[in-house]
Structure formats: structure tokens, C-alpha cells
């Protein structure tokens with residue numbers, strides 16, 4: 304329960320809805336208890352006057368009596384109807400306020416979790432599965448909403464109704480009240496336990512269903528591989544066995560469900576029988592009237608749902624508490640990459656310095672950079688070359704502060720990046736990642752992601768500079784072409800160039816290209832590099848690559864190996880060193896390496 308206190312701030316924000324909802328609940332209950340009271344009055348009126356009526360011998364008097372009586376009955380009938388309508392109307396208002404309140408809380412909580420996820424650093428996303436993040440923001444929030452709305456609604460209704468009805472019953476006859484209510488706590492307990500069983504089974508079904516969904520989703524995404532390896536049958540039987548498990552669990556749940564309803568009806572019937580039996584004896588003994596008996600039967604029926612809902616509410620609260628605990632677990636995690644106190648906004652010229660930087664990925668223990676020292680002047684164009692896994696991308700990640708080094712400092716214009724305003728730092732650097740990610744949106748909007756305020760001309764220009772404009776204009780819808788699952792399928796090279804256009808439109812002071820031309824042919828690459836020359840004129844640029852661009856005149860080339868800088872200098876200087884670079888260049892020249900770029 305203590306986990307749910309995290310929701311108090313939302314309840315405070317929604318206090319008027321909560322207060323109104325509780326008030327409507329009380330009014331609706333008060334109107335609903337008039338019905339048994341009036342039924343009692345009718346019954347008593349009937350039984351008192353029936354003997355008198357029978358004794359009347361005059362048909363005229365009998366007629367007048369009947370007519371008076373039917374007026375009285377009509378009055379009671381209409382009154383009961385009016386009270387039922389009023390009670391129903393306030394019940395409607397109660398749902399309108401409390402359920403609406405829970406939807407607002409759900410909305411606020413979802414947003415809070417989403418915003419919090421956005422603040423967390425990459426380490427968090429590496430440590431937790433995407434499915435887990437998704438389920439906390441969807442399923443767990445839904446369960447918490449069941450507490451914030453329905454559970455509060457049922458609980459308040461149950462409590463008030465039980466207090467009022469039991470008070471009225473006790474006033475009539477305490478002994479009969481005791482007998483009548485005796486099966487109800489068992490009913491509540493039974494509902495609670497059966498509900499837990501149903502919940503356990505439903506959870507299992509849910510897990511099996513999501514397993515089926517992921518199997519199907521993976522098969523459809525990898526349908527080309529399945530077909531080319533003629534694995535349709537194996538894939539089908541994999542699906543079938545997952546489906547079989549789902550079927551068995553569903554049947555088991557259906558059996559429990561089937562038992563649940565009759566068992567409930569039995570308990571309710573038992574209460575009514577006890578009421579009529581004991582009540583009948585009390586009527587004969589003259590302790591209560593026939594009207595009281597009728598009144599009691601209605602009370603028992605009125606109490607049925609509240610007692611039933613005690614079990615339901617208890618499970619709802621339990622589930623919500625477990626879910627809120629999972630949500631709190633994530634909300635309590637603080638991002639390790641954030642604005643340090645004293646972080647400043649400064650004008651950046653683009654000078655980069657790595658000062659004895661050592662970095663280890665904490666969750667794998669891999670040391671990707673070891674005592675790296677590096678100095679890049681504003682406006683310089685620098686190539687970073689090295690074997691796969693040598694730490695090139697890590698270097699770029701540290702510059703945009705996706706991670707902080709354990710030792711040493713990363714500096715921009717003599718400021719430790721840790722003390723620069725994070726948002727400003729990232730907005731001044733454009734990073735084209737190795738693995739392209741495009742959103743399911745139009746091409747124009749994907750490019751505009753780099754600068755949401757950019758107009759179409761700017762988008763077109765960025766596409767031109769990235770040598771992808773011609774490809775885009777070749778699509779029927781041009782820049783409005785939708786990409787992603789339901790849109791056009793782009794080639795790897797097209798995706799890479801759109802991702803470059805997205806970085807170019809941002810027009811930052813520092814650009815980092817992380818091996819982002821691997822999927823384009825040599826001619827397109829030449830064209831892009833030609834365009835970049837002019838674009839990068841006043842910018843500092845880091846080009847991470849496996850291959851040597853002899854077309855591009857770099858101010859400096861850095862060769863990384865196993866996390867260390869092993870060579871550094873201009874093209875000529877490195878060739879004269881006769882080391883890794885010279886060897887790679889010679890291989891490219893002889894055409895051994897297919898990725899020669901000239």
C-alpha cells in the first residue's frame with residue numbers, strides 16, 4: 304500500500320473531482336435506500352388494511368376502498384421510480400467524476416514516466432529491456448488507474464452503503480440482521496480468493512499471448528529469411544506449440560470462471576433464504592412486520608454487490624500497489640548524465656580536447672578508450688581511423704556526453720563538457736550515427752527532425768547536400784513520402800543519406816560523421832564529400848571511417864587501435880611512419896580492400 308502514496312500528489316491535484324465524486328456517491332446511496340423503506344410501508348399498509356377490506360360487505364365501500372388504495376399504490380410506485388431515477392442520476396455523476404479523475408491521473412502518470420525515461424541516460428536503456436519499459440508505461444499504469452478510479456469508486460460506495468443499510472437493518476431487528484449478514488463475509492472472502500486465482504491465470508494467458516505476438520511479429524519481419532531457408536514448416540510448428548500453451552491456459556481459466564458465477568449465486572441465494580426463513584419466524588412471533596421482511600430482502604440484495612466488490616477492490620489495490628512499486632523503481636533512478644550544478648551556457652568555437660581520457664562501459668566492463676589525449680583546433684577536419692572495435696564511436700559518444708569518462712576530461716573550448724549546459728552542448732554538435740534510425744513519418748519530417756523550424760527549401764537543400772534529393776524526387780510523393788512499416792522501403796544508402804541530411808540541416812558548429820557512408824557506392828560518396836567540403840568550411844568536423852578518403856584533405860588523421868591513439872598526423876606524415884595507416888593505404892591502392900575511396 305505504501306507504494307501507492309506516490310499517487311497522493313495526483314489526488315491533491317484532482318481534489319475537487321474526488322470530493323465531488325464522493326459527494327455524488329453519498330447522495331446516490333441516500334436516494335437508493337428510500338426504495339426498501341417505501342416497499343415496507345406498502346406491505347404494512349396492505350397487511351393492516353386487508354382484513355378490514357375483507358370484512359366490508361358493502362360493494363360501494365369496497366369499490367371506494369380499492370380506488371383509494373390504488374391511488375396510494377400509484378403514489379408509492381411513482382415515488383419509488385423517482386427515487387430510483389435520482390439515485391441513478393447521481394450514480395451517473397459519480398462515475399463521470401471519479402472515472403474521469405482516474406483518466407486524468409493516468410494521463411499525468413504516463414507523461415511523468417515518459418518524461419523521466421527521456422531524461423535517463425543510455426546506460427539505463429542498455430540495462431533494461433524495451434518490453435519492460437513499455438509494460439511499465441502501459442499495463443502498470445492501467446492497473447494503477449484501476450485503483451485511482453474504479454477501486455476508489457467501489458470502495459467508497461461499499462463503505463457508505465454498508466454503514467447506512469446495516470444501520471437501518473439493526474434498527475429493525477438486530478438478530479435478523481446478524482443472520483442475514485452471516486454468509487456475506489464468506490462471499491467477500493471467496494470472491495477475493497477466486498479473483499486471485501483468475502488473476503494468476505489471466506497473467507499467464509497474457510504472457511503467452513505476448514509470446515504468440517512476438518513469434519508472429521518476428522516471423523513476418525523475417526519472412527524473407529524464413530522463405531529462403533525453407534523454414535515455413537518449422538516456423539509454423541513453433542507458433543503452434545506457443546498457441547497450444549495459450550489454449551490450455553485459456554480453457555483452465557474458462558473452467559474457473561464457470562465455477563465462479565454459480566458459487567456466487569449460491570451464496571446470494573443462501574442469504575435470501577436465511578432472511579426469509581428467520582424473518583418469517585420473527586414475523587410469526589410478532590417481532591417484525593411483513594413489510595420489514597420485504598424490506599430486508601431488498602437490503603440483502605442491495606448489499607450483495609458491495610460485499611462482492613470488497614474482494615474485487617482488494618485485488619485491484621494489490622495489483623495497483625505491485626504496479627506502482629515497479630513504476631516507482633524507475634522513477635527513482637536518477638540520470639547519471641545531467642547538468643552538473645554550475646553548468647553554464649557559453650559560446651563555443653569548436654576546439655576539442657581529450658585529456659588522458661579512459662572510459663569503460665560499466666555494464667560490460669569493456670575498456671573502450673585508454674588514456675586518450677587529443678587536440679583539435681576550431682575548424683579543423685579530422686579523420687578517425689581504426690579497426691572495428693578500436694573505440695572510434697566511443698570517442699564520439701563521449702564528446703556528445705552520452706557517457707562520461709571515468710578518468711580524464713573531455714573539453715570543448717577549454718570547458719569540461721560536464722560543466723556545459725547539456726542541451727546546448729548537444730544542439731551545437733551534429734552526430735550522424737553508424738546505425739541509421741528513421742521515424743515512421745514523411746521524408747521531409749525526418750530531415751526536419753534536425754531543425755523543426757526549417758522550411759521546405761532548407762529541407763531540399765540539406766537533401767541536395769547529402770546527395771539524396773534525386774532519389775526522393777523519384778518517389779511519387781516526393782518529400783511527403785511516408786517511410787517506415789506502412790510506407791516506402793528505402794535502401795540502406797538512401798537511409799544513410801537522409802540521416803546525413805538530418806544532421807546537415809541542424810547547421811551546428813561541430814559535425815561528427817560516424818562511418819555513415821558505408822552503404823553508398825563510391826560515386827555517390829565522392830559527390831557527398833564534394834558537397835561537404837563547402838558545407839564544412841567553417842565547422843569542426845570529425846569523420847570516423849574504416850577507409851581512407853584521399854579526396855578529402857584532412858588537417859589531421861588519428862589512428863586508433865584497441866582504445867589507444869597509435870598514430871596521428873597528416874596523410875603524408877602518416878605514410879612516412881610506415882605503420883597501420885601506410886599499410887591500409889597500400890592495401891587500398893592495390894585494390895585488395897574493396898572500400899578504397901578515391
Ligand SMILES: Nc1ncnc2c1ncn2[C@@H]1O[C@H](COP(=O)(O)OP(=O)(O)OP(=O)(O)O)[C@@H](O)[C@H]1O
Nearest residue numbers: 664667669671689690691692693694695696697698
Ligand atoms: N554501448 C556499449 N556497451 C558496451 N560495450 C560497448 C558499447 N559500445 C561499444 N562497446 C564496446 O567498446 C569497444 C569499442 O567500440 P566502438 O563502437 O567504440 O568501436 P568502433 O571503433 O566504433 O567499432 P566499429 O568500427 O565496428 O563501429 C568494443 O569492444 C565494443 O564491443
